[in-house]
Amino acid sequence: MAAIVATDLSKTYRFHRKAPGLRGSIASLFRRETLETRAVDGVSFAIEAGEVVGFLGPNGAGKTTTLKMLCGLLYPSGGAARVLGHTPARREAAYLRRIALVMGQKNMLWWDIPAMETLLLHKEMYGLAEAEFRRTTDELAEILEVGHLLRVQVRKLSLGERMKMELLAALVHHPEVLFLDEPTIGLDVVAQGRVRDFLHRLNREYGTTILLTSHYMDDIEQLCPRVLVIDRGWLEFDGALATLVERAAPHKIVSAVFAAPVPRAVARAALPGLDAGDAEELLKISLTAPREEVADVAERLLRLGRIVDLSVEEAPVEEIIRGIFRPAADPVVAGGGRS
Amino acid sequence: MSAARTLRVVWRLTAVNVMMTLEYRGAFLIYMFNTVADPTISLLVWLAVADQGVALPYDRAQFVTYYVMLSVTAMLTATWLGSYLAEAIRLGKLSPFLLRPAPYILGMVGNNLGEKIIKLPLLLPLVGLVAIFFRHDLRLPTDPRAWALYLLSLPLAATVAFLLDYVIGSLAFWVEDVNGLLRIRTLLGAFLAGQYVPLALFPGELSGLLAAQPFRYTLSFPLEILTGQLSGTALAAGFAWQAGYCIGLWALYRLLWRFGLRAYSAAGA
Structure with missing residues (x-):
């Protein structure tokens, strides 16, 4: 059975717009323009238990809104969400005990006291037995390498350490489904890597189903075999990251470094369309080629001279993703009535 | 959540707080100084008035007892959650808590x-000093029943005050700024609770109204018990009002949160 099912899930926010300045403020007392924005517009997908799925999209695409509907913080305006057989918006205790949400920009831990105190609170809230609580805490603290920091005030911890503690606090009750909203935001490269390793291990060892949003493509590339791409509330893609890359970027980058410089005219003759710049002689040639022509291009490069290095690479995923999203238009889709 | 687990969660939250x-603690020592200073100044004013020979429904001893016990009672029944709650609702700080299987109100209780x-331990020595200063006029009840009734009315008073604030703060689900309302509640509430002037000193025509309004049950009522102003019937009626406000405000809180969370969840959480 799928752990997470979204069927035609939609969310419309209503808000008011007023003209700028004092006049606008006064006028808005009598007449306000009500606008609606469709943050999520009929999104459907299913995620099996044990999957790790990445949620991609530009800012304002509807990722966080979808995540919040799935964990029960937001009522959907339309469609339905089912997670572990529960309707999230009901926020039943039996449901909340089986999930967790970690938001990179909102903390759950109390700032002035050690993280251990929050863990002890969670022990009572989730009704965990002493032995089970100790075992889980020790285990998670060891994997996250924060055992020695459990009794240090949270505000004295580094950003990376704090994020690890947030994860620990969110996981102490062994949630079956973990929602992560930008879990590595603001962390340095090393800390990002540690958090990723941990999530990977969590999924492998405990079978935790993970749905995460991230702006860092490294998170997605290393953790998520499957991605959902959402843009302006629409689900644009659902499938393997490799398929997305192939579909979105039918080109590869072929680069060669030569032992001796190649005259520009020779290179251009062999590789029509090569943008060689102003240099008369080239020591390194790099060009994009359609996937089916990569072998041919490589062969032509080899004929230009003795090569010391040759590489064929995918275009950077980050660039590919950026390319998928069309320039954002005005997100306001429908002007409602006046109130 | 079972009652036992709720108590354990409240205990944990209390410990955390x-x-x-x-x-x-430094800041709290200063707060406590103010908590004692204000009633002491009021007491001195009233004693000066009484010394002028003005006929008042309170005698010297009653004034002293009332104001000395006011600081402890006011502290133990005080609430300050309204603006915090409103801010949590307005800025979406409620969200991390809403995903835990325990009601948000427990955090505020803690x-x-x-x-x-x-x-309490910061306040008691200060109150002790004031009590020693006014020892000749201080007349605390000797009947243990009066103390028992006071101790019973104290948590009820704290509950009425807490729920009043909670209900007003909860209006932030719909109203952008509830601070004005909270300020009115604080000022009017302090006045009608007998914080500045004992309710017994208000004009007699108002006594019915004063007895029915909720603020009396947040502070004045326990003090009236201690100063020995209440007859058997008045006591019973007072407790009935106090319990009634607890139940009514609790029901109102539940209702507001039921619809409020829907509004919160609709707006963006």
Whole structure:
């Protein structure tokens, strides 16, 4: 059975717009323009238990809104969400005990006291037995390498350490489904890597189903075999990251470094369309080629001279993703009535 | 959540708040000084008035007893959650808590109890000093029943005050700024609770109204018990009002949160 099912899930926010300045403020007392924005517009997908799925999209695409509907913080305006057989918006205790949400920009831990105190609170809230609580805490603290920091005030911890503690606090009750909203935001490269390793291990060892949003493509590339791409509330893609890359970027980058410089005219003759710049002689040639022509291009490069290095690479995923999203238009889709 | 687990969660939250409050103990000492200073100044004013020979429904001893016990009673029944709650609702700070299987109100209960546990030992020596100063006029009840009734009315008073604030703060689900309303509640509430002037000193025509309004049950009622103003019937009626307000405000809180969370969840959480 799928752990997470979204069927035609939609969310419309209503808000008011007023003209700028004092006049606008006064006028808005009598007449306000009500606008609606469709943050999520009929999104459907299913995620099996044990999957790790990445949620991609530009800012304002509807990722966080979808995540919040799935964990029960937001009522959907339309469609339905089912997670572990529960309707999230009901926020039943039996449901909340089986999930967790970690938001990179909102903390759950109390700032002035050690993280251990929050863990002890969670022990009572989730009704965990002493032995089970100790075992889980020790285990998670060891994997996250924060055992020695459990009794240090949270505000004295580094950003990376704090994020690890947030994860620990969110996981102490062994949630079956973990929602992560930008879990590595603001962390340095090393800390990002540690958090990723941990999530990977969590999924492998405990079978935790993970749905995460991230702006860092490294998170997605290393953790998520499957991605959902959402843009302006629409689900644009659902499938393997490799398929997305192939579909979105039918080109590869072929680069060669030569032992001796190649005259520009020779290179251009062999590789029509090569943008060689102003240099008369080239020591390194790099060009994009359609996937089916990569072998041919490589062969032509080899004929230009003795090569010391040759590489064929995918275009950077980050660039590919950026390319998928069309320039954002005005997100306001429908002007409602006046109130 | 079972009652036992709720108590364990409240205890944990209280402990957490005690720890956090200890971080700011210096500031709390100053608050407690104010808590004692204000009633002492009022007391001095009333004693001066009484010395002028003005006929008042209170005698010297009653004034002293009332104001000396006011600081402790006011501290133990105080609330400060309204603006915090409103801010949590307005800025979406409620969200991390809403995903835990325990009601949000427990966090506020823990905060309230935790701070009071720290404040009490800071306050008592200061009150002791004032009591020693006015020892000749201080007349605390000797009947243990009066103390028992006072101790019974105290948590009820704290509950009425807490729920009043909680209900007003909860209006932030719909109203952008509830601070004005909270300020009115604080000023009017303090006045109608007998914080500045004992309710017995108000014009007699108002006594019916004063007895029915909720603020009396947040502070004045326990003090009226201690100063020995209440007959058997008045006592019973007072407790009935107090319990009634607890139940009514609780029901109102539940109703507001039922619809409020829907509004919160619709707006963006």
